[in-house]
Amino acid sequence: xxxxxxxxxxxxxxxxxxxxxxxxxxxxxxxxxxxxxxxxxxxxxxxxxxxxxxxxxxxxxxxxxxxxxxxxxxxxxxxxxxxxxxxxxxxxxxxxxxxxxxxxxxxxxxxx
Amino acid sequence: xxxxxxxxxxxxxxxxxxxxxxxxxxxxxxxxxxxxxxxxxxxxxxxxxxxxxxxxxxxxxxxxxxxxxxxxxxxxxxxxxxxxxxxxxxxxxxxxxxxxxxxxxxxxxxxx
Numbered sequence: 001x002x003x004x005x006x007x008x009x010x011x012x013x014x015x016x017x018x019x020x021x022x023x024x025x026x027x028x029x030x031x032x033x034x035x036x037x038x039x040x041x042x043x044x045x046x047x048x049x050x051x052x053x054x055x056x057x058x059x060x061x062x063x064x065x066x067x068x069x070x071x072x073x074x075x076x077x078x079x080x081x082x083x084x085x086x087x088x089x090x091x092x093x094x095x096x097x098x099x100x101x102x103x104x105x106x107x108x109x110x111x112x
Numbered sequence: 113x114x115x116x117x118x119x120x121x122x123x124x125x126x127x128x129x130x131x132x133x134x135x136x137x138x139x140x141x142x143x144x145x146x147x148x149x150x151x152x153x154x155x156x157x158x159x160x161x162x163x164x165x166x167x168x169x170x171x172x173x174x175x176x177x178x179x180x181x182x183x184x185x186x187x188x189x190x191x192x193x194x195x196x197x198x199x200x201x202x203x204x205x206x207x208x209x210x211x212x213x214x215x216x217x218x219x220x221x222x223x224x
Contacts, residue, residue, distance in 0.1 A: 004155075031210065042116065042201070042214030043156075050210060058211060090155050098144050098205050101212065103155030 002026050006091050006104035013081040013111045021076040021107050023091030031094045032074040033058075033101070034066060036087040043090065049074055081111045115139075118202060118215040125222050131192045133218045135185040135202035140213065144205035145178055145185050149198045150217065156201055160187075192222045 004025045013019055025032065030051050035043040045058030047066040055066045063085060065077045074093075078085060088108050092101040117136045125131045135145070144163050148156035162169045162178045162185070169176045175188040189196050199219045203212040 040120070040216055042216045043203075043212075044214075045211050048210055056210075092155075097210050098161070100146070100158035100161065101156075103157070105155050106153070 004091055004093055004102050004104040006089075006107050008107060009105065010108050011110070013078075013109065015081060015083060015111060017081050018077070018079050019081065019109075020078075021089055021091070021109075023074045023076070023093075023104060024072055025074075025091075025093040025102070026072065027093060027095075027102065028071070029093035029095055029102075030071075031096060032068065033092045033094075034064070034074065034076045035090045035092065036060065037090060037106075038087050046076065046089075081109075083111045085109065086111045116202065116204060116213060116215040118200075119218045120216065122219040122221055125192050125220065127192060127194060127222055127224050129192055131189040131196065131220055131222070133187040133200050133220065135187070135215055137183050137204060137213075140183070140204050140206065141180075142204035142206055142213075145176075146203045146205060146212065147174075147176055147185075147187050148201040148203065150201055151198050159200075161205075189220075194222045194224050196220065197222045 033048045034046040049055045049068040052071040091104045094101045146161045147159045150156045160176045173190045177186045199217040201217040202215045
């Protein structure tokens with residue numbers, strides 16, 4: 001049982017480049033989330049999805065886009081990377097709200 | 113303004129003692145509060161969830177209290193072990209949307 005799997009685990013981008021982070025979950029969860037984690041700060045929600053084909057903005061959505069074409073996958077895109085997007089990105093899923101969230105192992109992204 | 117506060121300084125505890133971590137919040141009315149553990153380079157792992165109408169929740173050596181009047185949650189680890197060393201995160205689960213609001217975490221170090 002893999003749980004939540006993120007790819008890649010590490011990536012270095014040059015300013016202006018684009019990339020897509022992939023999140024896959026095998027628990028049949030409806031809710032999926034993308035967070036970023038920066039030193040000294042709590043996890044901040046970028047975008048989330050409450051079901052296949054739906055997405056919504058979180059606390060810090062600017063510079064990111066997402067898609068949820070299949071229930072098990074949630075993609076996070078950076079169209080034009082900026083140094084301010086250097087962070088550790090976590091994907092999570094949950095059965096519903098007010099239940100535990102399951103996290104992936106994270107993607108460490110550096111934008112130079 | 114709304115904020116969540118966890119001790120930003122590391123908490124050093126002798127093995128076998130009880131470790132107590134705090135999570136204070138202002139200007140929120142959470143329906144639930146969750147605690148997670150995060151090890152270096154890994155995603156957070158769920159530990160306990162407590163509802164607003166519950167005063168206390170226990171799981172093995174873990175205990176969580178939730179005081180909505182004081183706007184505070186305490187997280188206790190009894191008979192602490194070096195393996196309990198990690199960063200512990202609290203998250204507020206609001207009743208009106210899908211977002212968890214996260215504290216920055218407290219690093220716990222259990223010394224043998």
